[in-house]
Amino acid sequence: MNNYIPFLKLKGSEISALKHLHSTHPLINPYPFFDFPRKKLKKSRREPDAAIKNKEELFAGDLIRLHRKFEINLRFLNHFYMDNYDVEDTIKYNGKYNYVGIIDTFGPLGMVSVIGLDRHPEHLRSIKNGLANGSLIVSRVAVRLTQEDFESYALCRISLINLLRELHSLFDDVDVVFDCRVCKENSASNLHSQILSFLISLRNDGFVFSKTIITGSTIPASISEIIQTRDEKEVVREEIIIYENVLLKSAEVDATVYLGDYTCVSPEYSDVELFDEDMDNVTTAKLIYPFDNKILLIRGGKFKTDRGQLGKLAKKLIAKTTIYRGKLYSTGDGYLHDKANNVGKPATASTIVPHLVNLHLVYMFNK
Helix, strand or coil: CCCEEEEEECCHHHHHHHHHHHHHCCCCCCCCEEECCCCCCCCCCCCHHHHCCCHHHHHHHHHHHHHHHHHHHCCCCCCEEEECCCCCCCCEECCEEHHHHHHHHHHHHCEEEEEECCCCHHHHHHHHHHHHCCCCCCCEEEEEEEHHHHCCHHHHHHHHHHHHHHHHHHCCEEEEEEEEEECCCCCHHHHHHHHHHHHHHHHHCCCCCCCEEEEEECCCCCHHHCCCCCEEEEEECHHHHHHHHHHHCHHHHCCCEEEEECCCCCCCCCCCCCCHHHHHHHCEEEEEEEECCEEEEEEEEEHHHCCCHHHHHHHHHHCCCCCCCCCCCCHHHHHHHHHHCCCCCCCCCCCCHHHHHHHHHHHHHHC
């Protein structure tokens, strides 16, 4: 699928997944959409001083660290979107609004800036300044709309038109992102109708876009909302149904439609605040595997009770020969095959993520 845009948190796992995608499929030319990650304060009973750093210090450290990781691992990317959607507006970098730091750091690497409705007053100004000082070298911008925005064109029409007029005066290309976030079961019909109605209204007001990106995820912040422990389940990917239904009508709304998704990671953050040493008491093993227009969820129990259970879940998965695509399909599929056969160290909740993201990316680009 050459019109697929993965939506990823700019974290080590996702960076690793993209790096391995490129190493095994160098002809795939991804155009990812990154969300700069929100960082929670570290909490530990063993190290009470670990929480002394405030969120601005954590943001500054992440900006330096992730820029370095990007330069080492992702220099093959020509262009990429990057947003601060998950970063709190109150966080500053060198005394300025945080998106200024993101633009100054990643703009010269090919970053496409992103804006939405009701963003911080400094957001548009930071984009303009990035253009003026040469940090933003790509003449493209994306407008990100969430369900609260596109459920009613009338409510946001004036502010959106004013924003679009300004962006069209600044950039050669303006893209629109309809971000459905977490798509609940059977929500596709309503959401695709809202998006089409919104696009018709925009066209009637004289606005068309270089790219119309439909994105979302079937995975909530807490996996327990859709599957219990020690169970498996096939779940329809509502975001794909939304995309396909909009694509069918794309000619009517003059839209070039792209499919986005959040791979195997929920777009939403969990609000649960835990001490580091308590994570194993609540974290459960799980595999998320895409096939057809569905995902297969296989969930185990708590990691504390069985450190090797991801290998057992992987064995269940690879036994499903009509779904599992084989160890040579991607590095992620190969990793699952190894864990199922007890090769190497047991997988953990953190080590499994880059491989699940990788196999998802390879599958979607080959779809």
